[in-house]
Amino acid sequence: MTLNAVLDRIDAQMPDATERLLDLLRIQSISTDPAYKADCDKAADWLVEDLKSIGVDASKRPTTGHPMVVGHAKGTGKHVLFYGHYDVQPVDPLDLWDTPPFEPSLEETDKGTVIRGRGASDDKGQLMTFVEACRAWVAVHGELPIKVSFFFEGEEESGSPSLVPYMKENAKELTTDIALICDTGLFSSAVPAITTQLRGMVTEEFTIKGAARDLHSGMYGGLAGNPIHVLSKIVADLHDETGAVTLDGFYDDVPELDDQTRSMWQNLAFDHADFLGEVGLSMPAGEQDRTPLEMIWSRPTCEVNGIWGGYIGDGFKTVLPADAHAKISFRLVGQQDPDKIHAAFKAHVESRLPDDFTVEFKPSRGAAASQMSTEDPAFEAAIGALSDEWPRNGSYIGCGGSIPIAGYFKDILGMDAMLIGFGKDDDQIHSPNEKYDMESFHKGTRSWARILHALSK
Amino acid sequence: MTLNAVLDRIDAQMPDATERLLDLLRIQSISTDPAYKADCDKAADWLVEDLKSIGVDASKRPTTGHPMVVGHAKGTGKHVLFYGHYDVQPVDPLDLWDTPPFEPSLEETDKGTVIRGRGASDDKGQLMTFVEACRAWVAVHGELPIKVSFFFEGEEESGSPSLVPYMKENAKELTTDIALICDTGLFSSAVPAITTQLRGMVTEEFTIKGAARDLHSGMYGGLAGNPIHVLSKIVADLHDETGAVTLDGFYDDVPELDDQTRSMWQNLAFDHADFLGEVGLSMPAGEQDRTPLEMIWSRPTCEVNGIWGGYIGDGFKTVLPADAHAKISFRLVGQQDPDKIHAAFKAHVESRLPDDFTVEFKPSRGAAASQMSTEDPAFEAAIGALSDEWPRNGSYIGCGGSIPIAGYFKDILGMDAMLIGFGKDDDQIHSPNEKYDMESFHKGTRSWARILHALSK
Numbered sequence: 001m002t003l004n005a006v007l008d009r010i011d012a013q014m015p016d017a018t019e020r021l022l023d024l025l026r027i028q029s030i031s032t033d034p035a036y037k038a039d040c041d042k043a044a045d046w047l048v049e050d051l052k053s054i055g056v057d058a059s060k061r062p063t064t065g066h067p068m069v070v071g072h073a074k075g076t077g078k079h080v081l082f083y084g085h086y087d088v089q090p091v092d093p094l095d096l097w098d099t100p101p102f103e104p105s106l107e108e109t110d111k112g113t114v115i116r117g118r119g120a121s122d123d124k125g126q127l128m129t130f131v132e133a134c135r136a137w138v139a140v141h142g143e144l145p146i147k148v149s150f151f152f153e154g155e156e157e158s159g160s161p162s163l164v165p166y167m168k169e170n171a172k173e174l175t176t177d178i179a180l181i182c183d184t185g186l187f188s189s190a191v192p193a194i195t196t197q198l199r200g201m202v203t204e205e206f207t208i209k210g211a212a213r214d215l216h217s218g219m220y221g222g223l224a225g226n227p228i229h230v231l232s233k234i235v236a237d238l239h240d241e242t243g244a245v246t247l248d249g250f251y252d253d254v255p256e257l258d259d260q261t262r263s264m265w266q267n268l269a270f271d272h273a274d275f276l277g278e279v280g281l282s283m284p285a286g287e288q289d290r291t292p293l294e295m296i297w298s299r300p301t302c303e304v305n306g307i308w309g310g311y312i313g314d315g316f317k318t319v320l321p322a323d324a325h326a327k328i329s330f331r332l333v334g335q336q337d338p339d340k341i342h343a344a345f346k347a348h349v350e351s352r353l354p355d356d357f358t359v360e361f362k363p364s365r366g367a368a369a370s371q372m373s374t375e376d377p378a379f380e381a382a383i384g385a386l387s388d389e390w391p392r393n394g395s396y397i398g399c400g401g402s403i404p405i406a407g408y409f410k411d412i413l414g415m416d417a418m419l420i421g422f423g424k425d426d427d428q429i430h431s432p433n434e435k436y437d438m439e440s441f442h443k444g445t446r447s448w449a450r451i452l453h454a455l456s457k
Numbered sequence: 458m459t460l461n462a463v464l465d466r467i468d469a470q471m472p473d474a475t476e477r478l479l480d481l482l483r484i485q486s487i488s489t490d491p492a493y494k495a496d497c498d499k500a501a502d503w504l505v506e507d508l509k510s511i512g513v514d515a516s517k518r519p520t521t522g523h524p525m526v527v528g529h530a531k532g533t534g535k536h537v538l539f540y541g542h543y544d545v546q547p548v549d550p551l552d553l554w555d556t557p558p559f560e561p562s563l564e565e566t567d568k569g570t571v572i573r574g575r576g577a578s579d580d581k582g583q584l585m586t587f588v589e590a591c592r593a594w595v596a597v598h599g600e601l602p603i604k605v606s607f608f609f610e611g612e613e614e615s616g617s618p619s620l621v622p623y624m625k626e627n628a629k630e631l632t633t634d635i636a637l638i639c640d641t642g643l644f645s646s647a648v649p650a651i652t653t654q655l656r657g658m659v660t661e662e663f664t665i666k667g668a669a670r671d672l673h674s675g676m677y678g679g680l681a682g683n684p685i686h687v688l689s690k691i692v693a694d695l696h697d698e699t700g701a702v703t704l705d706g707f708y709d710d711v712p713e714l715d716d717q718t719r720s721m722w723q724n725l726a727f728d729h730a731d732f733l734g735e736v737g738l739s740m741p742a743g744e745q746d747r748t749p750l751e752m753i754w755s756r757p758t759c760e761v762n763g764i765w766g767g768y769i770g771d772g773f774k775t776v777l778p779a780d781a782h783a784k785i786s787f788r789l790v791g792q793q794d795p796d797k798i799h800a801a802f803k804a805h806v807e808s809r810l811p812d813d814f815t816v817e818f819k820p821s822r823g824a825a826a827s828q829m830s831t832e833d834p835a836f837e838a839a840i841g842a843l844s845d846e847w848p849r850n851g852s853y854i855g856c857g858g859s860i861p862i863a864g865y866f867k868d869i870l871g872m873d874a875m876l877i878g879f880g881k882d883d884d885q886i887h888s889p890n891e892k893y894d895m896e897s898f899h900k901g902t903r904s905w906a907r908i909l910h911a912l913s914k
Binding site for chain 1: 856
């Protein structure tokens with residue numbers, strides 16, 4: 001089956017494809033807010049109908065939360081499962097939106113046409129690139145070049161409470177040769193990417209406790225210990241003067257980059273001055289002997305995400321507080337074990353408690369890093385297909401954040417996943433004025449058409 | 458003029474004296490709340506009338522805030538100015554009071570009778586000990602044994618905005634041989650005290666700024682600097698491992714105790730285990746080579762009174778905040794200069810700012826420590842008088858907090874002040890269920906009668 005006719009069909013159907021996306025964007029499927037339960041259901045129904053219209057045997061599957069949409073297309077050859085999510089983030093603060101979040105529109109900008117609205121990029125626009133590619137294949141050839149199944153959830157933005165149980169209960173139906181996940185981004189406008197490593201995370205929240213009540217520093221200051229001082233010392237000691245994390249054994253299970261990845265990343269010529277400059281910074285502040293891309297993709301980190309204690313209102317109160325608090329997160333890589341990191345952190349804190357001080361930990365949460373093996377020839381094929389569509393060659397990249405679904409496919413279904421997406425850094429996902437570039441939507445759709453073709457060979 | 462008849466008179470008039478105090482306590486003279494302006498005025502009127510009833514030429518003096526009450530009694534010999542304040546703290550949280558704050562009552566407790574109500578100890582009860590002593594002297598002898606002037610303000614609990622201007626404008630009228638201030642406490646139920654040193658204070662509030670906006674730690678973590686880390690290092694570095702403050706030149710103007718004071722303090726046999734034990738602590742946490750009393754009275758301190766930055770709500774947000782904040786106060790002693798301490802602190806912070814970080818300081822506020830010379834024989838006489846009244850000998854003590862009025866008397870009027878009071882640590886001033894022990898009221902009144910007598914010799 002030829003590819004060019006499919007690409008032409010995509011170009012021709014872009015106006016209709018855009019209308020369909022705008023239709024989906026009008027549905028207020030905010031999963032975290034119970035007030036939008038019916039809207040989430042409506043988005044699932046919309047997808048079922050749309051999949052049916054291209055010959056997919058699709059249906060809505062109930063969960064204790066919002067429904068899943070599962071569908072199977074006819075086809076032969078390699079079997080892929082495409083994952084996306086139809087729910088979106090809340091829209092607050094509403095007054096920062098220039099247009100109503102659920103009245104999507106096309107907007108001409110200096111950088112080209114954008115599709116503006118909540119979910120345009122995360123994840124409805126990305127999800128529809130794949131659906132539109134399939135539609136074009138079916139329109140031109142009557143069928144898809146490989147066997148495709150669809151798996152859409154409606155709780156990604158609210159912690160995916162139903163996802164793991166559903167995957168476990170329906171493992172057989174959902175297991176295919178490889179998963180495709182469209183919830184990531186391009187490396188740059190010119191460079192498409194497959195994300196092959198995602199950092200894991202351990203979160204810690206704890207309280208340092210001193211005196212039984214707040215004390216007046218005029219009466220006790222100098223004699224009674226201050227939990228803010230103890231907390232500050234604990235935090236300050238988390239990094240040494242080279243920027244390395246000091247926890248015992250922290251780097252034990254952290255691998256060095258393999259040569260292929262290192263070489264690909266070097267070719268990306270990441271401009272850290274530009275990346276940092278956009279947020280008013282200039283100097284890489286992490287481990288001094290690491291490159292900027294390593295710092296954000298392949299090195300573990302420790303960040304204090306919140307700290308508080310004592311009087312924090314207007315004016316002054318010379319209080320010696322009874323307690324002080326912090327929220328700390330570790331980004332994990334390689335084989336770092338969340339439980340081991342938690343234990344090392346606990347030991348770090350407890351060894352720094354002076355007499356009379358105690359610590360209370362809230363339950364720690366953790367997830368290991370995900371590292372995709374790129375040995376499956378599908379990776380090489382997909383990189384080739386992406387390279388054909390975009391100005392520059394595709395690259396394997398890392399991601400500093402976590403995308404739990406990739407780990408679930410591996411752990412529950414034993415499947416590798418290819419994370420391919422066309423979002424850009426300035427898409428403002430989770431923020432007011434979210435947008436998706438028309439270029440991302442159009443070339444993203446063409447990219448999937450090429451990938452489906454490449455996987456059929 | 459004999460003292461014994463005066464003391465007998467005080468004992469006999471205690472029921473009436475108590476009724477008068479309860480009367481004054483019923484007036485809701487909360488100075489910080491404009492809603493109680495008329496009540497403050499009423500308290501001033503009440504005092505003017507009461508002073509007149511004992512032959513004092515007293516009047517209300519308007520200010521831009523609440524009025525002063527100034528009065529002069531006839532008399533010869535040493536001339537003293539007695540200071541007190543008729544305003545009280547707000548009563549919130551009202552639901553923690555066991556009885557209405559402005560319906561004062563006598564209450565029998567395990568430790569004896571207490572007078573319960575807002576202002577019972579701070580400062581209406583303390584103020585009235587002196588007035589009642591004068592009343593008894595006048596009743597018995599027709600006059601006071603020395604020359605006495607009275608100076609009551611109504612803004613002590615709201616920052617005394619009118620005090621310094623009023624003192625400057627009326628310096629001649631207010632200047633006497635020595636001031637008496639009744640706004641401090643006993644060292645213990647058995648040991649009366651004259652407070653001869655008060656710590657000063659410098660307050661600092663500042664913000665460490667990093668990126669132009671909050672960043673997502675998944676995207677930037679490891680590469681972008683974190684202002685909470687910078688702040689924690691600044692705070693952790695304020696003390697060395699011996700508990701000493703590390704600012705350059707911090708201890709330059711800190712005197713050692715003189716031998717008399719050291720010896721008096723040793724005789725107090727301060728039970729730091731008991732003092733700390735009451736608030737759930739056990740170990741002195743200050744400079745390791747100093748005694749507990751030095752730590753709270755005669756050594757300078759540095760305390761973080763508040764710290765905040767990043768996400769401090771429920772749950773977790775993996776934010777890399779744009780800024781982090783702290784409020785820090787230094788308690789000063791001896792000749793420590795607030796401006797020098799502020800400059801040293803600023804240098805401490807600025808020298809610890811990594812590339813890309815800036816700091817913003819709010820205006821610093823400072824007041825030097827007060828150290829009374831005890832060379833005036835009035836001190837020796839007053840200690841003797843206190844020793845005659847209480848189970849154990851009187852002592853010179855320090856105070857870890859600040860009482861600005863003592864500094865004003867020195868700086869504006871060139872007068873030394875004797876800070877003598879009968880409050881106890883458990884009086885709960887500024888808190889719900891404030892009380893004043895009947896013993897403090899009764900023996901406090903007798904103490905002043907003795908001091909007036911001793912100063913006449």
